[in-house]
Amino acid sequence: MKHNALVVANWKLNPIGFDEAKNLLTELKKKLKKVNSTTIVVTPPFLFISDFSKSLKGGEIKLGAQDVFYEEIGPFTGEISAGQLVGFGVSHVIVGHSERRALGETDEQVNKKIQAIIKRRMTPIVCIGEKNRDEQGTFFNDIEAQIKGLAKGLLAKDIVKVVIAYEPIWAIGTGKTATVEDVKEMQLFIVSTLTKLYDRKTAEKVTLLYGGSVKASIAKELYEQGGMSGFLVGGASLNANEFSGIVNATIS
Numbered sequence: 001m002k003h004n005a006l007v008v009a010n011w012k013l014n015p016i017g018f019d020e021a022k023n024l025l026t027e028l029k030k031k032l033k034k035v036n037s038t039t040i041v042v043t044p045p046f047l048f049i050s051d052f053s054k055s056l057k058g059g060e061i062k063l064g065a066q067d068v069f070y071e072e073i074g075p076f077t078g079e080i081s082a083g084q085l086v087g088f089g090v091s092h093v094i095v096g097h098s099e100r101r102a103l104g105e106t107d108e109q110v111n112k113k114i115q116a117i118i119k120r121r122m123t124p125i126v127c128i129g130e131k132n133r134d135e136q137g138t139f140f141n142d143i144e145a146q147i148k149g150l151a152k153g154l155l156a157k158d159i160v161k162v163v164i165a166y167e168p169i170w171a172i173g174t175g176k177t178a179t180v181e182d183v184k185e186m187q188l189f190i191v192s193t194l195t196k197l198y199d200r201k202t203a204e205k206v207t208l209l210y211g212g213s214v215k216a217s218i219a220k221e222l223y224e225q226g227g228m229s230g231f232l233v234g235g236a237s238l239n240a241n242e243f244s245g246i247v248n249a250t251i252s
């Protein structure tokens, strides 16, 4: 099934200053005036969301967040809820990024966050990926466990609202992008795992992204042959030229 393309900028903990963040957004807005069917999402640090929500209103770029807490309100120091994000026009939320899982986030928490996001009618972008690859392919077991974990308790009508971003940890921030073959193989594996949990039609409705050292120079080949519907971009999303090059690679 052909999905509309989706390209997500994960700014992580960047940039350090608000002025730099605003400048980067202004540059991106200039470069990405007309993007046809590709959906573009920028996920800045939480602090910038309030300002960005005004400057992105009615434009081509959608506003996302890098995480959320699964409770709506109450004594949870330091947390931000799905209801609060929705109030600022956030449409997409990344969950289960490997950098958060490394800080202790569990499959169970990821699953609760997905449910909280769907309840607020936003789109969860759920990251999965193996630490390392081995010749025997046992890393596929980890991927399967992560898919089962994220899908736990989700009905077919909910799983089709989820975006799954395959981000092999060895490829994140290392400059070692996965090959087209690796990405294609993983796309087929994710669809077949979802087919076992639901059915083929449902599985094919789930939007899949690739992330991990995506650069403009290889984006077109990866997009056209990797079988995924777009990208989750870290480092390259902090450079307006690179990021717009990646977006353009998804426009035929």
Ligand code: PGA
Residues within 6 Å of the ligand: 010, 167, 171, 172, 173, 174, 211, 212, 213, 214, 232, 233, 234, 235, 236
């Ligand atoms: P990268 O990060 O593009 O810098 O590898 C991707 C991500 O972590 O989402």
